Amino acid sequence: MRFVELNDLKKGERIVRPIYNTEGVLLYGSGTRTDEAVVSQLKKLDLFGLYVLDEAEPIPEISKEVLEMEAFQTRVAHIIDDICRNLIAGKPVRNLDETVELIVRRFGYLKEPVHFNQSLRSKKDFVSKHTLNVAILTSMIAGRLNLELKERMYLVEAAFFYDIGKYLAPQDAIFKSGALTEEELNEVRAAKQKGFALLKENYAYPAGVRRYLIQLSRDHKNHIGAAWEQEDLNLLPGTRILKVADIYDILTAVRPYKAPKSPFSAYKIIRENPEEYDTKYAEALSKCLHILPVGSYVQLSNGEQGIVIRENEQVLERPIVLGFASNKMYDLSQAAVFREVKIKDTVSTPDNRPQIQVM
Template sequence: MQFIRSENLVPNMRLAKPIYNKSGVLLYERDSKITPSIIKSISNFGLIGIYVLEPAEPLPPITEEDLEFEKNQTIFVFTYKEILDNLKKGKIPGKLNSLVELVIKEYGTLNHPINFIQNMRAPDDYVYKHGVSVAILCALITKYLKLDYRHQKNLVTADFLTNLGYLFIPDNISKKGTWLSESDKDSIQLAMEKGLSTLKQKDKLLVLPPDSIDLVEYYVLSTSKNKNAPRPSKMIEHLSNILRAANTFDQLTAMNINHSPLSDITAMKFLYTEQKKYSKKVIDALSKVIHIMPRGASIDLTTGDSAIVIDENSDNFMKPIILRLIDNKIYDLSDPKTYRYIQIYDTMKTMDNRIRIDNDTLKQFHSDPLLISTLNKFKRSS
């Protein structure tokens, strides 16, 4: 699988991902051969590029939930772009509340973790895709933390509004990616404050959940060198902590046309080490709502070899049960004696930033009664 920019697409390439219109209607299925009309459609949609399969590459497996996630992303991003662009022009966005409610309906009610899939981003569409991804993470985290609908709506709305400031960042800075000088960071902060000012001017005209603007103001000004953030209520501070963690996680792990992302594991390690800036309670919740180390994940070990995750650890994603490939043996990393000399170094990723799943190895694992018996023994003893 490889990412090809729209201007470099040629007929007969095969689609690695489906293409939907802004209403979520499937236009072209995976494995479809690209035609001149498809290339024209991709250009008209404003897509910077798409993922295509290598000529002999088989179609990778994907779950119905993952397909639904990608479809929802498309709908959300198209709608969110319209909302933000209208706000920047001084218009009142009519779809903001309905988008917030849809995100919460889809992801603020789930009782299980999901595969958090991010699309390739460029400076032209980064803000919209970033805002949508952070909104989804916020909805998932608030559900896990058992916050009520009122607070969920407040937080997701604040996320969508906060990103208005990114549209005021000068192009020469927004195209730099992660390599920013202190002067660049100051310019970004000023842009965020300009977005806040624009929102406050429209506050009485916008129909928003209570405290949304207060949350945006605290979130934006809490990092300002020149302006003091208002003293927040405990809930505003808590919601801001969720927004900050979700924002950083997405920034670190998103596929970007300008730079390679960090893996989920590396990003989580970073968040945990920055305890003064990020709430451990929130990071713990984040680790529970997305699959960081799913069953079947291909991983690199600190011992220099590789393994396959055969059973997740819901208490600690770094300590699953693994099948080590070098000796074809099962290891339970939650066992302190084992963890002392075998640990996970990182996950292996595919080109589109999905965790690489080794289904063939899993099938071999299932066919071995001895391995199954050993796994069940581990489960019973845990």
């Protein structure tokens, strides 16, 4: 499996992931071979590129759950894009309450962890798919913590708008593959603050939503250097949830110019920065997602690869692992074992799906 930019896509390539239109209707299924018509249609979708299979590589099995999720994400991201663009243009905002409620109802009452697979984004949906994923993750975490329904609705609506400034930023900077210049960075930062300003004092939106955006605006200023006055913030629980959801999606997103982190690596980064990302909400996220499920292939710190045999419900990164080379069982919950052997990362496919053996 390899990533191919659209300009380099050849006839006869086999598509790995299914591709949907903005209505969530399947256009091309997994294994579809490209021809001139397919390539032309893909270019109209403005995708960054896509993953294709090598000739001898089998078509990967994709569960019905994953297919339904990808169709849902494509359809709802388009709705969120319309909501944000209409707000910026001063036009009537349609479908906001219904879409917020849809996400709260669908993802806020899950009883079991779910696989949260990332899909490749296009220039058209780069911001809206990130926004949607943050809203979904926020709803999951808020549900796991049993927040009141009204508060969940406020949080998901805040997730829709907290990154709206990206629409106002120079698009060349947003999609630049290399490091931004200081001038470009300042333009993006200023655009983000303009986005917050659209909502902070817009009394057409609930105070419960605006308070989160006000805090996120201040938190953003605290992180962009000496040009802004540093401020001690007593962040609300919901603001902390939004920050965890935001960074998790940023780290794990599939982008053509930067390799994604695995869910496990992303979780470790979040846990290793408790001053920035509250441990309580990071742990709640880990209860919502299959980050290190049974059957996950892992790379161990002793150089060996292994497979997760039993999860550790108390400490995610310390399960029982069977080493392939040694045929040895590593119980990482034991302090003596954990001092010698740790999980470095999971072994994932290029499009950031974990390699899992069904057991």
